Amino acid sequence: xxxxxxxxxxxxxxxxxxxxxxxxxxxxxxxxxxxxxxxxxxxxxxxxxxxxxxxxxxxxxxxxxxxxxxxxxxxxxxxxxxxxxxxxxxxxxxxxxxxxxxxxxxxxxxxxxxxxxxxxxxxxxxxxxxxxxxxxxxxxxxxxxxxxxxxxxxxxxxxxxxxxxxxxxxxxxxxxxxxxxxxxxxxxxxxxxxxxxxxxxxxxxxxxxxxxxxxxxxxxxxxxxxxxxxxxxxxxxxxxxx
Amino acid sequence: xxxxxxxxxxxxxxxxxxxxxxxxxxxxxxxxxxxxxxxxxxxxxxxxxxxxxxxxxxxxxxxxxxxxxxxxxxxxxxxxxxxxxxxxxxxxxxxxxxxxxxxxxxxxxxxxxxxxxxxxxxxxxxxxxxxxxxxxxxxxxxxxxxxxxxxxxxxxxxxxxxxxxxxxxxxxxxxxxxxxxxxxxxxxxxxxxxxxxxxxxxxxxxxxxxxxxxxxxxxxxxxxxxxxxxxxxxxxxxxxxx
Amino acid sequence: xxxxxxxxxxxxxxxxxxxxxxxxxxxxxxxxxxxxxxxxxxxxxxxxxxxxxxxxxxxxxxxxxxxxxxxxxxxxxxxxxxxxxxxxxxxxxxxxxxxxxxxxxxxxxxxxxxxxxxxxxxxxxxxxxxxxxxxxxxxxxxxxxxxxxxxxxxxxxxxxxxxxxxxxxxxxxxxxxxxxxxxxxxxxxxxxxxxxxxxxxxxxxxxxxxxxxxxxxxxxxxxxxxxxxxxxxxxxxxxxxx
Amino acid sequence: xxxxxxxxxxxxxxxxxxxxxxxxxxxxxxxxxxxxxxxxxxxxxxxxxxxxxxxxxxxxxxxxxxxxxxxxxxxxxxxxxxxxxxxxxxxxxxxxxxxxxxxxxxxxxxxxxxxxxxxxxxxxxxxxxxxxxxxxxxxxxxxxxxxxxxxxxxxxxxxxxxxxxxxxxxxxxxxxxxxxxxxxxxxxxxxxxxxxxxxxxxxxxxxxxxxxxxxxxxxxxxxxxxxxxxxxxxxxxxxxxx
Numbered sequence: 006x007x008x009x010x011x012x013x014x015x016x017x018x019x020x021x022x023x024x025x026x027x028x029x030x031x032x033x034x035x036x037x038x039x040x041x042x043x044x045x046x047x048x049x050x051x052x053x054x055x056x057x058x059x060x061x062x063x064x065x066x067x068x069x070x071x072x073x074x075x076x077x078x079x080x081x082x083x084x085x086x087x088x089x090x091x092x093x094x095x096x097x098x099x100x101x102x103x104x105x106x107x108x109x110x111x112x113x114x115x116x117x118x119x120x121x122x123x124x125x126x127x128x129x130x131x132x133x134x135x136x137x138x139x140x141x142x143x144x145x146x147x148x149x150x151x152x153x154x155x156x157x158x159x160x161x162x163x164x165x166x167x168x169x170x171x172x173x174x175x176x177x178x179x180x181x182x183x184x185x186x187x188x189x190x191x192x193x194x195x196x197x198x199x200x201x202x203x204x205x206x207x208x209x210x211x212x213x214x215x216x217x218x219x220x221x222x223x224x225x226x227x228x229x230x231x232x233x234x235x236x237x238x239x240x241x242x243x244x245x246x247x
Numbered sequence: 248x249x250x251x252x253x254x255x256x257x258x259x260x261x262x263x264x265x266x267x268x269x270x271x272x273x274x275x276x277x278x279x280x281x282x283x284x285x286x287x288x289x290x291x292x293x294x295x296x297x298x299x300x301x302x303x304x305x306x307x308x309x310x311x312x313x314x315x316x317x318x319x320x321x322x323x324x325x326x327x328x329x330x331x332x333x334x335x336x337x338x339x340x341x342x343x344x345x346x347x348x349x350x351x352x353x354x355x356x357x358x359x360x361x362x363x364x365x366x367x368x369x370x371x372x373x374x375x376x377x378x379x380x381x382x383x384x385x386x387x388x389x390x391x392x393x394x395x396x397x398x399x400x401x402x403x404x405x406x407x408x409x410x411x412x413x414x415x416x417x418x419x420x421x422x423x424x425x426x427x428x429x430x431x432x433x434x435x436x437x438x439x440x441x442x443x444x445x446x447x448x449x450x451x452x453x454x455x456x457x458x459x460x461x462x463x464x465x466x467x468x469x470x471x472x473x474x475x476x477x478x479x480x481x482x483x484x485x486x487x488x489x
Numbered sequence: 490x491x492x493x494x495x496x497x498x499x500x501x502x503x504x505x506x507x508x509x510x511x512x513x514x515x516x517x518x519x520x521x522x523x524x525x526x527x528x529x530x531x532x533x534x535x536x537x538x539x540x541x542x543x544x545x546x547x548x549x550x551x552x553x554x555x556x557x558x559x560x561x562x563x564x565x566x567x568x569x570x571x572x573x574x575x576x577x578x579x580x581x582x583x584x585x586x587x588x589x590x591x592x593x594x595x596x597x598x599x600x601x602x603x604x605x606x607x608x609x610x611x612x613x614x615x616x617x618x619x620x621x622x623x624x625x626x627x628x629x630x631x632x633x634x635x636x637x638x639x640x641x642x643x644x645x646x647x648x649x650x651x652x653x654x655x656x657x658x659x660x661x662x663x664x665x666x667x668x669x670x671x672x673x674x675x676x677x678x679x680x681x682x683x684x685x686x687x688x689x690x691x692x693x694x695x696x697x698x699x700x701x702x703x704x705x706x707x708x709x710x711x712x713x714x715x716x717x718x719x720x721x722x723x724x725x726x727x728x729x730x731x
Numbered sequence: 732x733x734x735x736x737x738x739x740x741x742x743x744x745x746x747x748x749x750x751x752x753x754x755x756x757x758x759x760x761x762x763x764x765x766x767x768x769x770x771x772x773x774x775x776x777x778x779x780x781x782x783x784x785x786x787x788x789x790x791x792x793x794x795x796x797x798x799x800x801x802x803x804x805x806x807x808x809x810x811x812x813x814x815x816x817x818x819x820x821x822x823x824x825x826x827x828x829x830x831x832x833x834x835x836x837x838x839x840x841x842x843x844x845x846x847x848x849x850x851x852x853x854x855x856x857x858x859x860x861x862x863x864x865x866x867x868x869x870x871x872x873x874x875x876x877x878x879x880x881x882x883x884x885x886x887x888x889x890x891x892x893x894x895x896x897x898x899x900x901x902x903x904x905x906x907x908x909x910x911x912x913x914x915x916x917x918x919x920x921x922x923x924x925x926x927x928x929x930x931x932x933x934x935x936x937x938x939x940x941x942x943x944x945x946x947x948x949x950x951x952x953x954x955x956x957x958x959x960x961x962x963x964x965x966x967x968x969x970x971x972x973x
Contacts, residue, residue, distance in 0.1 A: 026522045031458045031515055036397045036943060037387035038510045041911040046403040046442055053442050055403070101914070103443045145279035155278045160489070160670055161288040161297070175436075175443050177914075182973060185767040186644055188827070188903075190691060194417075194436060194447070200288055200295050201345045201417050201489070205436070205447040207674060207691045216273045217701070217762060247402070247443070247908060268764045277757045278701060283669040343672070402912055419672075424731060427525040428886055430585070430661075432933060449916060449933045459520060459943065489666060515942045520881045521871035530887040530926055537926050539887070587927045629763035639762045644973070645772040645781070659920075659927050678901075678920060678931070684772055684779050685829045685901050685973070689920070689931040700757045731886070731927070 056105075056243040059095060059228065060084055068093045077232075083109075084239040086124060086232050093232075094130065098225035101247040104128070104174040110138035111236040112167075118144040124237040125154065128176045129226030133212040134195060134203075136237060140166040151195055151202035154212040159195070159202035169240070171198050175247070179208065181222035298347075298485040301337060301470065302326055310335045319474075325351075326481040328366060328474050335474075336372065340467035343489040346370075346416040352380035353478040354409075360386040366479040367396065370418045371468030375454040376437060376445075378479060382408040393437055393444035396454035401437070401444035411482070413440050417489070421450065423464035540589075540727040543579060543712065544568055552577045561716075567593075568723045570608060570716050577716075578614065582709035585731040588612070588658040594622035595720040596651075602628040608721040609638065612660045613710030617696040618679060618687075620721060624650040635679055635686035638696040643679070643686035653724070655682050659731070663692065665706035778969055782831075785821060785954065786810055786968040794819045803958075809835075810965040812850060812958050819958075820856065824951035827973040830854075830900040836864035837962040838893075844870040850963040851880065854902045855952030859938040860921060860929075862963060866892040877921055877928035880938040885921070885928035895966070897924050901973070905934065907948035 047054045059067045062082030068075035075093040078085040110122035122138025132153065139150040139162055146152070150170070151159030163170075172195060179191035195203040210218025230239065289296045301309050304324030310317040317335040320327040352364035364380025374395065381392040381404055388394070392412070393401030405412075414437060421433035437445040452460025472481065531538045543551050546566030552559040559577040562569040594606035606622025616637065623634040623646055630636070634654070635643030647654075656679060663675035679687040694702025714723060773780045785793050788808030794801035801819040804811040836848035848864025858879065865876040865888055872878070876896070877885030889896075898921060905917035921929040936944025956965065 026459050026461065026519060031519045033457050035510060035515045035519070036389075036455070036458070038389055039387055041948075042388055043391070043400050043402060043404050043444075043912060044910055046405045048405070048407055048440055048442075051441060053403075053405075101908075105441070145281055146284055147278075147280055149285070158285050158670065160285060160666075160668075160672075161295075162285050163288045163290070163295075165290055173438065173441065175446055177446070182644075182827075184644075184770055186642065186769060188644075188688065188973065192447070196415065196438070198290055199293060199347070199415065200290075200487070202285075204417055204419070204489070204672065205434070209693050213278070215275050216278070217268050219268065222767075245442070247446070247914065268761060272756060272758055273761045274756055277761070283706075285670060286668055343666075400912065402908075402910075402914075424585075424886075426528055426886075428527060428884070430731065430886075430930065446914065451935050464525075489672065510943050510945065517941045520873075520939070520942070522873055523871055526872055527875070527884050527886060527888050527928075530889045532889070532891055532924055532926075535925060537887075537889075589925070629765055630768055631762075631764055633769070642769050644769060645779075646769050647772045647774070647779075649774055657922065657925065659930055661930070676931070680899065680922070682774055683777060683831070683899065684774075684971070686769075688901055688903070688973070689918070697762070699759050700762070729926070731930070 052241075052243055053245055056245050057097070058243045060239065060242040062240060065093070067095055067097065069096050070094075077230075082240055084242075086230075086235060086237050088232060088234045088236070091232050092229050094227040094229040096227070098227050099129065099244065099246065100225045101177050102175075103245045103247060104172070104176065104228065105241065105243050106172050106174070106239060107169045107241045108136050108172070109169050109238040109240075110140070111238075113236070114138070116235070118142065119148060121235070122237055123231075123233040123235050125231040125233065126172070126174070127212075127227075127229035127231065128174070128191075128193065129178060129223065130229050131211045131221070131223065131226060132191065132193070132208050133231070134172065134174060134193070136231075140164055151197040153193060153203060153206055153208060155214070156209050156212060156218060157203065157206050159197065160204065161197075161200055161202055163197040163200045163202065165198055172196070177247070179220075185222040187220045294483075294485050295487055298487050299339070300485045302481065302484040304482060307335070309337055309339070311338050312336075324482055326484075328472075328477060328479050330474060330476045330478070333474050334471050336369075336469040336471040338469070340469050341371065341486065341488065342467050343419050344417075345487045345489060346418065346470065347413070347483065347485050348416070348481060349411045349413050349483045350378050351411050351480040351482075352382070353480075355478070356380070358477070360384065361390060363477070364479055365473075365475040365477050367473040367475065368414070368416070369454075369469075369471035369473065370416070370433075370435065371420060371465065372471050373453045373463070373465065373468060374433065374435070374450050375473070376414065376416060376435070378473075382406055393439040395435060395445060395448055395450060397456070398451050398454060398460060399445065399448050401439065402446065403439075403442055403444055405439040405442045405444065407440055414438070419489070421462075427464040429462045536725075536727050537729055540729050541581070542727045544723065544726040546724060549577070551579055551581065553580050554578075566724055568726075570714075570719060570721050572716060572718045572720070575716050576713050578711040578713040580711070582711050583613065583728065583730065584662050584709045586660055587729045587731060588656070588660065588712065589725065589727050590656050590658070590723060591653045591725045592620050592656070593653050593722040593724075594624070595722075597720070598622070600719070602626065603632060605719070606721055607715075607717040607719050609715040609717065610656070610658070611696075611711075611713035611715065612658070612675075612677065613662060613707065614713050615695045615705070615707065615710060616660075616675065616677070616692050617715070618656065618658060618677070620715075624648055635681040637677060637687060637690055637692060639698070640693050640696060640702060641687065641690050643681065644688065645681075645684055645686055647681040647684045647686065649682055656680070661731070663704075669706040671704045777967075779971055782969040782971050783823070784969045786965065788966060791819070793821055793823070795822050796820075808966055810968075812956075812961060812963050814958060814960045814962070817958050818955050820953040820955040822953070824953050825855065825970065825972065826951045827903050828901075829971045829973060830898070830902065830954065831967065831969050832898050832900070832965060833895045833967045834862050834898070835895050835964040835966075836866070837964075839962070840864070842961070844868065845874060847961070848963055849957075849959040849961050851957040851959065852898070852900070853938075853953075853955035853957065854900070854917075854919065855904060855949065856955050857937045857947070857949065857952060858917065858919070858934050859957070860898065860900060860919070862957075866890055877923040879919060879929060879932055879934060881940070882935050882938060882944060883929065883932050885923065886930065887923075887926055887928055889923040889926045889928065891924055898922070903973070905946075911948040913946045
């Protein structure tokens, strides 16, 4: 913009004292700068031009399993958990990033609570954003879809039954000092189908099934997708380094 | 999830000491809780069920202008700036919120830099997220589309020429103490066409055209859309209180 | 200051691009403001003039116990835990504050680990900064003196054997939303004998002896001093509301 | 501690719903850990054993000037600005740290506002904590003693006329990404004579006399003490790396 706010309007909003500069001769150009220039990003079918496409519907070339080759099922542009084959993880390791990932609960509904449509997305291999069929499927709130698993429930339970879910995840890694003590927690922001469910949430430590978060000094880590025994599907996975 | 991470995998990631609990007899249920339950949100054409629809394509009943009735142009499910008529603002005032808004640069390209396709979205009436035609239109980087105007450039310039842009904005208001001194800056996160351009950015104060940010103690405020003289269009505007 | 940094010096520090304004005609006065004026604080024997003196060495008039009157021992300008009498708490409740408190481990050393010279300071009655004889007395690190009890170890173990310890604590309360969900963790900064041991540490929830932190929506709360059965002494306790 | 809070007391504090775990069989030891062990710090005349003593009253061996040797006046265990000789800076460069420094306004009072007893302490050579005679000496509030110069006024004006002032400063450096864009502001906490005046304040950029803060990607930097032409004295300067 370059009009001042009308002062009557501004004043109507205010309810306290103001820190107002005694500016006399400033020019608009005084508060403008030209460098560094943010990188330009264009979009192709929603995928940013600077993204690393981790799964494009074709193959698992960017992934491995604990035992070697990743062998989850790839069909119809979709990646499906192969129960019993174990987790898969990206071969590349990351620090701070934005991750886009779409997932779908199994069409055949079975099980209850954590036993229904369960998978997970591990950031840096250590911090899980929960994936779970959340359609009429109560469970502990810090284990619901969109939770930072067993640490923070989502701000809302966002339900799109029988459809693809979308997670947009912005992650900033924790920092540790020379003594291996935590000095800044990692943070995560998650939009679930466009609804904010984690807003710059501080990550307390590793997301454990049994026991407490551990604060572990570490370097870059992979994205891990979890085999929890359910036929959860994924598609359209991309990541931008931040 | 409820499998532990394989320790070999975990160990491979680590590069430092770990804060590991001496847990002996914990059970999975020890780290689960059931209350408070996050509200359930469903989606209808992408609009969350708990959203306040500020513009649904039909009318300006949720808006006013400084002079009274908001009279920007409504046609084809679209809201268009009526140059010279002044800014419009919501009649309701808000504190913390998530705002979804779509905008489009004028089809007839004219002007340069800040003179091309300029508008803006003021959070609580005071803090502007810039709207600007950013297709091959250089300007000062802290005034580009997706900038917190004259405070913080976007992390990327996200271009979708001749198409609708989408902003998803998560806003947390600043806090002031009994002495009217700032104790916590407001924060804003912005996704621009799904790309993170502001990641929990602290807001230094009001976003001024001339001069410095002011730190002004205030209460709830409106969303303001700016008449900067250009035929910028908006559509599909909704807000969720946080 | 009002000299620019010598550019040679500045340049020597830099290792990347810079966001430099194209300022032409700014004046020094453009960046100066005069209101609101911070309150003036003077000091009398180290106590700020705007402090609430919670214990001045004389009596327990600002405190109560769970059962009614606070009856810990007051002698020689010192407050000493009366084992078995229970915790004491301030009658006034607080939100954000700076707390100064001095403490001393029992002269007669007995017990080990958590059993030696144990007490604690509860912020808003819920979040404990640990007090413990830390002179050659190993225990779990997240339970040491200066820890946010069972959540975060101190950044250093600061030992002043047989002398008075000083805690300077700056506390900001957590925030919860309309759904009782946590939206901002509380934070705490602690200097222990002048050494930073908690630096704007986020508080995960209540500091429990058994079990996990609870995230409980609450209003103002008291300062509680803990009776843990040991003859810990306190003196010179004051608090400033922030 | 290891007693639970009495539930009646706890309940009295609460005003909302609680996130309570369904813990059944947890043991106290489940939430305890022993590694990494925070370093032990002892104190000798108030100086932490892990501190780098930058000025011990004897000489300027840890400092240099822009022109080479630092030649401010050292006498009576005190360091005094030598007007006209220029700033002095540490030869060692630092990232995150705690800095203790004491200062005293000139005994001969002359000048007004910024012209009276002016000096400054630059963190990483770029971010100034203001030093100024603040005894009955009004000036712009964002330029007072304890201010982050021209960015943030102190939360209080802490006056100890004719005596030594003490600053305890905890500093965390800003972070920039691969595009040289700011991703985390630096932060600074300042206690002024034991009173909190900056509480984890985000640093907007360089602290300029004329013009706006610059956001400049940089590495480690020195502590700089400013020659502003006034006979300000310093003593007892030490720093701990964080």
